[in-house]
Structure formats: structure tokens, C-alpha cells
Amino acid sequence: MKYTILIYETAADFAARTDERRKDAYWGAYRAYTKALADAGVMTGGAALQPSHLATTIRPHDGKQRVQDGPYAEAKEQLGGYYVIDVPDLDQALAWAARCPAASTGAVEVRPNLSM
Amino acid sequence: MTGVGDEREPREAAQLAARASYGRLVAYLARRWRDVAAAEDALGDAFVAALESWPRVGVPDKPEAWLLAVARRRLVDVARHASVQGRAAHDLAPELDRAERDPVFPDERLKLLFVCAHPAIDERARTPLMLQTVLGLDATTIASAFLVAPGTMGQRLVRAKARIRDARIGFEVPEPHELSERLGTVLEAIYAGYGTGWDDVAGADGRGHALAEEAIWLGRLVTRLLPQEPEAHGLLALMLHCEARRASRRDADGAYVPLDRQDVRLWSRSMIDEAETSLASASRSGTPGRFQLEAAIQSVHAARAVTGHTDWPAIGLLYAGLLACAPTIGARVGHAAALAEAESAQAGMEALAAIPSAAVATYQPYWALRAHLLGRLGRGGEASEAYDRAIGLSENAAVRDFLAGQARLAAGGRS
Numbered sequence: 001m002k003y004t005i006l007i008y009e010t011a012a013d014f015a016a017r018t019d020e021r022r023k024d025a026y027w028g029a030y031r032a033y034t035k036a037l038a039d040a041g042v043m044t045g046g047a048a049l050q051p052s053h054l055a056t057t058i059r060p061h062d063g064k065q066r067v068q069d070g071p072y073a074e075a076k077e078q079l080g081g082y083y084v085i086d087v088p089d090l091d092q093a094l095a096w097a098a099r100c101p102a103a104s105t106g107a108v109e110v111r112p113n114l115s116m
Numbered sequence: 117m118t119g120v121g122d123e124r125e126p127r128e129a130a131q132l133a134a135r136a137s138y139g140r141l142v143a144y145l146a147r148r149w150r151d152v153a154a155a156e157d158a159l160g161d162a163f164v165a166a167l168e169s170w171p172r173v174g175v176p177d178k179p180e181a182w183l184l185a186v187a188r189r190r191l192v193d194v195a196r197h198a199s200v201q202g203r204a205a206h207d208l209a210p211e212l213d214r215a216e217r218d219p220v221f222p223d224e225r226l227k228l229l230f231v232c233a234h235p236a237i238d239e240r241a242r243t244p245l246m247l248q249t250v251l252g253l254d255a256t257t258i259a260s261a262f263l264v265a266p267g268t269m270g271q272r273l274v275r276a277k278a279r280i281r282d283a284r285i286g287f288e289v290p291e292p293h294e295l296s297e298r299l300g301t302v303l304e305a306i307y308a309g310y311g312t313g314w315d316d317v318a319g320a321d322g323r324g325h326a327l328a329e330e331a332i333w334l335g336r337l338v339t340r341l342l343p344q345e346p347e348a349h350g351l352l353a354l355m356l357h358c359e360a361r362r363a364s365r366r367d368a369d370g371a372y373v374p375l376d377r378q379d380v381r382l383w384s385r386s387m388i389d390e391a392e393t394s395l396a397s398a399s400r401s402g403t404p405g406r407f408q409l410e411a412a413i414q415s416v417h418a419a420r421a422v423t424g425h426t427d428w429p430a431i432g433l434l435y436a437g438l439l440a441c442a443p444t445i446g447a448r449v450g451h452a453a454a455l456a457e458a459e460s461a462q463a464g465m466e467a468l469a470a471i472p473s474a475a476v477a478t479y480q481p482y483w484a485l486r487a488h489l490l491g492r493l494g495r496g497g498e499a500s501e502a503y504d505r506a507i508g509l510s511e512n513a514a515v516r517d518f519l520a521g522q523a524r525l526a527a528g529g530r531s
Contacts, residue, residue, distance in 0.1 A: 029507060029516055036508025040477045091240075094263050095478075104513035 491526030
């Protein structure tokens with residue numbers, strides 16, 4: 001069963017990515033987490049995303065499409081990346097999600113993938 | 117009746133009655149009604165009624181009898197509406213009547229614990245069921261503690277209660293010949309509540325923290341109700357020894373402090389004393405067991421507060437004994453750690469190598485110990501890989517930071 005772990009990071013998390021004093025700890029934790037997923041044979045995909053101010057959003061407006069800079073909605077946490085994992089059940093998906101570094105700082109959402 | 121007027125008092129009395137009597141009332145009603153869910157619902161209604169009525173008319177002299185009476189009426193009403201149970205309700209009403217007249221009703225929580233940890237109940241539901249029925253914790257709190265989706269936890273609890281009712285699982289203390297085996301499942305479920313993960317026992321304050329006090333409370337309850345059972349005392353001693361160190365597990369900055377670097381002055385003397393008393397009660401029986409051995413290991417660690425050093429050979433021997441009766445992955449990793457301290461890092465590595473790799477793919481303590489020992493052996497590259505694996509498997513930010521610091525030391529040379 002495939003699940004997507006959606007990683008919602010705080011502004012401090014995004015800042016840590018490039019902060020000289022914190023970037024080693026930040027990337028080290030994600031490198032280790034990714035390695036643990038891969039070595040356990042459960043990881044099937046994923047990506048880290050640039051901060052949401054680099055996002056461009058397309059939405060319908062008065063029958064036309066409008067292109068806007070930035071995220072669709074302001075929120076305390078922004079989508080920072082995701083993993084797709086393949087595990088037998090939700091309990092195990094949650095066990096992996098709890099180990100994600102963002103589970104200690106921002107929020108981590110687990111969704112079952114629709115199988116197509 | 118006590119005086120009317122102070123609104124806080126009835127509310128506090130109701131809450132006190134809830135905390136002190138919830139499990140006893142559920143156990144009493146559930147045993148007679150043979151339906152845990154119905155007993156809980158009825159009791160829940162009785163507590164709501166108490167919160168409405170006691171502030172107006174005062175706290176009754178016998179709050180528990182009052183609650184039982186309301187819960188009983190509720191059960192009978194519900195049963196009358198659902199005609200299937202009508203006969204049972206008719207049979208049970210007189211018995212519940214007697215209980216109202218004689219409020220010194222029997223304590224049947226032990227029977228309820230045996231029902232919750234019955235082999236016919238889904239193993240994943242046993243501890244949650246105890247926490248809900250004996251302590252009155254709500255399903256959402258329990259779900260978070262066990263890292264399970266709240267909806268899933270709710271379903272598991274509902275299914276478990278339906279099974280108790282439909283399979284008519286008996287509210288009985290097992291016969292002597294099967295008592296120790298059945299008690300084992302009760303004790304394991306309580307320990308699972310305390311937090312079976314090495315992280316928690318060794319120091320991190322994971323989700324287990326929230327339930328630690330409740331688990332110890334259940335552990336004390338079982339030793340009171342079954343004072344002759346050495347393993348019950350062993351479990352209580354084990355939990356108290358671990359709990360005694362809670363204050364020393366983080367430094368002033370919130371950084372993780374491993375057991376061997378903890379400031380022993382921060383350990384709780386009173387909890388250690390209670391643990392030692394409990395372990396002494398257990399050893400008088402002359403029948404060792406898994407929990408007594410684990411408690412004895414923690415007792416050796418606790419002795420460092422007095423002697424200033426850790427007797428690793430003694431710990432190694434106790435782990436060898438533990439492996440003989442409960443060869444879990446945790447015990448094997450603990451044994452390897454003891455060998456590494458008592459003999460050599462190489463001896464520890466050999467013990468780790470004997471554990472099947474499939475069993476440790478996601479077992480964080482294995483990777484943390486492996487990384488530590490590889491570092492001690494000067495195998496920096498392999499240590500670094502193992503540290504990554506351990507960090508990736510940690511749920512706790514403080515533990516991740518600690519391991520990352522250790523990894524840097526290992527990479528820079530021998531630690």
C-alpha cells in the first residue's frame with residue numbers, strides 16, 4: 001500500500017536550509033531519514049521543494065486562468081517536500097512519518113495514495 | 117449531604133470520584149452486564165448527571181453508590197429499549213440493587229484487566245482497552261500515545277469490546293495453573309503502556325511519557341491485587357527504576373543525556389527505593405522471570421548513584437539470563453552493549469552480528485549501538501553510515517542531535 005508523507009515546514013525550518021549554523025543539522029537529519037527509508041526498502045519516491053515564495057499558482061478567475069506568484073494560501077507551515085513510501089498498513093506509515101524531522105518542528109501529513 | 121453553595125466542591129468531588137472509582141465502577145457493571153461498552157456509556161451518563169446534580173443538591177454521602185444507581189437505571193432503560201437484552205436486564209437488576217444498598221462493592225478491576233489482556237483480544241487493542249476501561253482515558257489521547265490514527269484506535273476498541281460481549285469472555289481471575297501465563301499478557305500490556313521502546317526506557321521523552329504515570333499506577337494496582345506474583349513486582353520495579361531517571365535525561369538546554377552520563381543526583385531516591393523494595397518482594401518467591409531480570413539490570417545501573425561505577429559484568433550476566441527466558445531483539449542488543457563494556461567493542465560487535473539483519477532493519481537502538489562500537493574500533497566510514505541509519509530511525513529531535521554529535525566525533529577520529 002502506497003502512502004505519501006507530506007512535509008509541512010515552518011519558516012524556521014526553511015531558514016535552517018541555508019543558515020550556516022543550522023544547515024548541517026537540517027540536511028543531515030533529512031539525509032539520514034532518506035537513507036533509513038531506502039535501506040528499509042520502503043521508499044518509492046519523493047522530492048524536496050523550494051520555499052513557497054518561489055511557487056507560481058494558476059487558478060480560474062472569471063472564466064479565465066489567472067497566474068499568481070506565491071502559494072495558494074498563507075499558512076503557518078508550508079509544503080516543503082514529500083516522500084512516497086510502500087508499507088503494509090497505516091500504522092507503519094505513521095511510524096515512518098513520526099521519524100520525519102518535520103514531525104518535531106512543523107507537521108507531517110500521511111495520505112494513502114489512490115491506486116490507478 | 118455536605119453543604120450546598122461551594123460550586124467547586126461538587127465538581128471536584130465528581131472528578132475525584134471519577135479518578136478513584138472509574139475503573140472499579142466499570143469493572144463492577146461490566147462484569148454483571150457482560151458488556152463493557154454499555155457499562156462505560158451508562159457510567160459516562162452517570163458522571164454527567166452528577167456534574168449537573170451535585171452542585172445543586174450537594175455531594176451524596178456515598179458518591180459511588182449514587183453513580184452506580186444512576187448507571188444501573190441507565191443500563192436497564194437501554195436494555196428495555198433493545199429487547200434482546202431484556203431478560204438479562206431483568207436478571208441483573210436485583211443484583212445491582214444490592215450493590216446500591218451496600219456501597220462496599222467488590223473490587224473487580226483485576227478481572228477487568230484479565231479480560232482486556234485476554235488472548236482472544238487483538239494484541240494491539242489490549243493496552244488501549246486497559247487504559248480506557250480501568251483509567252477512563254479517551255480514545256484520542258490513547259491513539260496519540262500509540263501513534264495510531266484516532267479513527268483506527270476507536271474501531272479497535274469498539275471491536276475488542278464487541279468481542280468480549282459476543283464471545284462472552286469471562287470476567288474471572290484465571291485458575292492457578294494458567295495464572296502466570298495469563299498474567300504475562302496483562303503485565304506486557306501494562307509495560308507497553310509505559311513505553312516499550314528503548315528510546316523511552318533509555319531516556320528520550322517520547323509519546324510514552326504521557327502514559328508512564330498511568331502505567332505505573334496500573335503496575336501498583338496489580339501488585340496490590342496479586343501480592344504473591346513476583347513478576348508483577350518485577351514489572352513495577354522496572355518501571356520505577358526507569359521513571360526515577362526522568363529528570364536527568366535532558367540537560368539544561370534540552371539536549372539528550374545518555375544513561376552513562378546522567379547526573380545521579382537528579383535521580384529520584386524515593387522511586388529507586390520503592391523499586392528496590394518491589395524487587396526484593398519479587399525475589400523472595402525464588403521464581404525469576406523476564407521483568408525481574410530487566411528490573412535487576414536497571415537496579416545495577418541505579419547502584420552507580422552509590423558506588424560511582426557500573427558493574428557491567430553483572431549486567432552482562434543478567435542479560436544472558438534474560439536471553440534464556442525472553443530472547444527479544446531489545447534484550448539481544450542490550451546484551452551486546454553489556455559485552456562491549458565488560459569485555460571489548462569487538463565482543464559487542466560479534467554479538468550484534470549474530471542478530472538476523474531483517475529483525476533490525478528499523479530497530480533504532482541496534483544502529484545506535486553499532487555506530488558507537490564501530491566508532492570505538494576506529495572504523496569511521498562504517499560508523500558514519502550506521503549513525504545515519506540510527507538518526508533516520510529516531511523520532512526525537514534531541515536524540516537525533518545527540519547522535520549527530522557522536523557521528524562527528526567518530527568521523528574526526530576515535531571517540
